[in-house]
Amino acid sequence: xxxxxxxxxxxxxxxxxxxxxxxxxxxxxxxxxxxxxxxxxxxxxxxxxxxxxxxxxxxxxxxxxxxxxxxxxxxxxxxxxxxxxxxxxxxxxxxxxxxxxxxxxxxxxxxxxxxxxxxxxxxxxxxxxxxxxxxxxxxxxxxxxxxxxxxxxxxxxxxxxxxxxxxxxxxxxxxxxxxxxxxxxxxxxxxxxxxxxxxxxxxxxxxxxxxxxxxxxxxxxxxxxxxxxxxxxxxxxxxxxxxxxxxxxxxxxxxxxxxxxxxxxxxxxxxxxxxxxxxxxxxxxxxxxxxxxxxxxxxxxxxxxxxxxxxxxxxxxxxxxxxxxxxxxxxxxxxxxxxxxxxxxxxxxxxxxxxxxxxxxxxxxxxxxxxxxxxxxxxxxxxxxxxxxxxxxxxxxxxxxxxxxxxxxxxxxx
Numbered sequence: 001x002x003x004x005x006x007x008x009x010x011x012x013x014x015x016x017x018x019x020x021x022x023x024x025x026x027x028x029x030x031x032x033x034x035x036x037x038x039x040x041x042x043x044x045x046x047x048x049x050x051x052x053x054x055x056x057x058x059x060x061x062x063x064x065x066x067x068x069x070x071x072x073x074x075x076x077x078x079x080x081x082x083x084x085x086x087x088x089x090x091x092x093x094x095x096x097x098x099x100x101x102x103x104x105x106x107x108x109x110x111x112x113x114x115x116x117x118x119x120x121x122x123x124x125x126x127x128x129x130x131x132x133x134x135x136x137x138x139x140x141x142x143x144x145x146x147x148x149x150x151x152x153x154x155x156x157x158x159x160x161x162x163x164x165x166x167x168x169x170x171x172x173x174x175x176x177x178x179x180x181x182x183x184x185x186x187x188x189x190x191x192x193x194x195x196x197x198x199x200x201x202x203x204x205x206x207x208x209x210x211x212x213x214x215x216x217x218x219x220x221x222x223x224x225x226x227x228x229x230x231x232x233x234x235x236x237x238x239x240x241x242x243x244x245x246x247x248x249x250x251x252x253x254x255x256x257x258x259x260x261x262x263x264x265x266x267x268x269x270x271x272x273x274x275x276x277x278x279x280x281x282x283x284x285x286x287x288x289x290x291x292x293x294x295x296x297x298x299x300x301x302x303x304x305x306x307x308x309x310x311x312x313x314x315x316x317x318x319x320x321x322x323x324x325x326x327x328x329x330x331x332x333x334x335x336x337x338x339x340x341x342x343x344x345x346x347x348x349x350x351x352x353x354x355x356x357x358x359x360x361x362x363x364x365x366x367x368x369x370x371x372x373x374x375x376x377x378x379x380x381x382x383x384x385x386x387x388x389x390x391x392x393x394x395x396x397x398x399x400x401x402x403x404x405x406x407x408x409x410x411x412x413x414x
Contacts, residue, residue, distance in 0.1 A: 025060070025063040025064055026064060028060055028063075029060040029061060029063070029064060029087060030087060030090060030091055030094075031109055031112070031113075032056065032057065032060055032113060033087055033088055033090075033091035034091040034094045034095055034109045035109040035110050035112075035113040036053070036091070036113075037088070037091045037092050037094070037095035038095045038098055038100075038106055038109055038110060039110065040095075040242065041095070041100065042100035042106065043237060043239050043258060044106065044110045044114075045110065045113070045114060045117070046225075046228050046238070047224070047228060047238045047239065047240065047251070048121070048221065048224035048225050048227075048228055049114065049117045049121065050240060051224065052117050052120045052121060053113075053117065055120065056113070056116055056117070061084075064083075066079070066080065066083040067080075067083075111152065114149075114152065115149075115152045115153070118149040118152060118160075119160065119163060119164055119167065120167070121145070121221060122146070122149070122160070122161075122164040123164040123165075123167035123168040123171065124168075124217075124218040124221045125142050125145070125146075125218065125221070125222065126164060126165060126168040127168050127171065127172065127214060127215060127218040128142070128215065128218035128219045128221065128222055129142070130168075130215075131172075131211065131212075131214075131215035131218075132215040132216065132218055132219035132222075133219075134219055134222055137226065137298060137299055138219065138222045138223065138226060141222055141223075141225045141226035141229055142222050142225065144225075144229060145225050171214055172211060172214060175208065175210035175211045175213075175214045176208060176210070176211055178208075178210045179208030179209060179210045179211065223268065223269070223270060223281070224268070226281070226298070227268040227281070227283070227297070230281075230297045230298065230351055230352060231253060231351065233352070234349075234350070234351055234352055235255065235256065236253040236254065236255065236261065236351075237253070237254045237255075237256065237258060238251070238252075238253055238254075239251075239252055239254055239258060240252075241260065241409075246409055246412040247408070247409070247412065248405050248408065248409045249409070250263050250405075250406050250409055250410075251263065251264045252264070253285065260288060261287070261288070262285035262286065262287050262288075262293070262295075263285060263286050263287075263406055264283055264284065264285055264402075265284050265285070265286055265399075265400075265402035265403050265406065266283065266284030266398045266399070266402070267282055267283040267284055268281065268282070268283040269281070269282065269283075270282075271379055271396055272379070272393075272394045272396075273303070273304075273307070273378075273379045273380060273381050273394065274378055274379070274380045274381070274385055274388055274392070274394050275380065275381045275382070275385075276394075277303070278300040278303070279300060280296055280298070280300045280301055280303070280304060280353075280379055281296060281297050281298040281300065281301065281353075282294055282295065282296045282297070282301075282309075282379070283295050283297075283351070284398065286363060286403065286406065290360065290363045291357065291358075291360065291363070292357075292358045292362050292363055293343075293346070293350065293355055293356060293357050293358070294309045294343055294355070294356045294358075295350040295351040295353070295355050295356075296350075296351065296353035296354050296355070296356075297350075297351035297352045297353045298352075298353065301352070301353025301354060302353065303381050304345075304353065304354045304379065304381060305345070305354055306345075306381070306382065306383050307345075307354065307379065307380050307381045307382060307383055307385075308342055308343055308344070308345075308356065308379075308380050308382075308383045308385065309342075309343040309356045309377060309378070309379050309380075310340055310341065310342050310343065310377060310378055310380070310387070311340070311341045311343070311358065311362065311375055311376075311377045311398070312335065312338040312339070312340055312341075312375060312376040312377065313338060313339055313341065313362070313365050313366060313373070313375050313400075314334070314337065314338050314339075314373060315338075315339045315365060315368075316368075317368070317373075318373075322334075323373070326374075329374040329376065329397065330390075330391070331390070332390045332391075334390075335376070335390035336390070338376070339365065340387070341358050341359055341361075341362045341365075342358075343356030343357060343358050344356065344357055344358075345357075345383075363403070366400040366403045366404075367400075367403060367404060367407060373399070373400040373401075374397055374398070374399055374400075375397075375398040375399070375400060376395050376396065376397060376398070377395070377396050377398055378392070378394055378395045378396065379394075379396075
């Protein structure tokens with residue numbers, strides 16, 4: 001069904017939307033909200049696409065009279081929220097009339113939004129390939145995304161690429177200007193001979209902090225794409241669960257029927273091991289029974305077949321002066337008083353790599369500490385690896401607030 005929605009672009013872009021809004025700007029914002037409402041129930045968009053929707057929302061709402069009035073301080077936050085709620089309610093009403101199996105009607109809203117998201121994401125992929133030095137595994141994930149969006153543009157593909165190149169140049173130009181560096185247009189960002197998939201480093205590596213951050217952030221987008229490719233290859237869908245009447249949301253791995261199997265509270269991300277070498281892809285999850293597992297995936301996960309993951313958690317709430325002190329978590333005192341929870345490899349592969357299960361008391365420990373409690377964890381290729389020093393650079397930070405937010409979300413009345 002998702003593939004057919006992509007192919008329907010040539011039809012859907014010619015469809016007339018319901019003539020509800022008063023002008024083009026209002027209609028564009030309503031169409032966006034309808035697309036989001038349809039996606040909430042049908043999950044057509046991938047999670048990595050949804051992470052790029054806010055700039056589109058912001059640009060659209062700024063064009064509205066009440067959005068501009070709020071930005072200039074002429075109306076109150078309450079008035080702004082009332083106007084936004086009115087549009088969202090209108091969009092929800094329209095979305096309710098469109099079944100998830102009605103591909104043509106759904107595509108009329110979903111595909112134009114996906115096409116706009118593709119421009120932002122593809123520009124980031126260009127930056128990642130030019131400056132981020134993606135691994136072969138990451139390059140493959142990016143190519144698969146390219147194959148996914150290519151049908152959206154058909155014969156207009158080269159025009160799309162040129163727009164994405166221009167956006168990528170603008171992003172890096174602004175980053176270089178922030179760092180008071182030379183004008184980005186002084187060199188060719190995308191060589192004519194191989195502008196997207198260079199086999200060798202282009203030679204235009206990051207020369208400033210902001211450019212380097214743009215490159216690293218762009219590579220993380222590829223990691224997000226890669227995670228969903230892996231999840232779907234293992235029979236999961238990665239979705240955001242939200243419901244009317246409940247505050248917040250949960251990011252979940254579901255089955256094909258969108259029934260939750262595990263909820264994420266950390267990652268997905270790439271993490272070093274104590275022994276060094278390649279980083280490992282992993283995600284922290286909590287099952288519907290409260291069991292906590294860290295799922296590894298990707299080629300590098302094979303090194304953990306005999307390994308372990310250790311989470312360090314404070315067993316009791318910290319005093320206010322320490323709980324609010326971000327640097328305290330990096331001290332020897334925090335490390336020495338924390339309790340260690342060691343993961344054990346279970347037979348299931350979960351996401352294709354070794355899957356680590358923890359003592360059931362870990363979930364309760366995370367819930368009884370401070371809401372903003374910071375945990376620390378490390379990954380070792382050896383199951384019997386000695387604990388590292390408290391200041392080892394391979395030790396990573398994690399946060400418990402998503403566990404608490406999940407509990408509150410599930411407890412709230414629908």
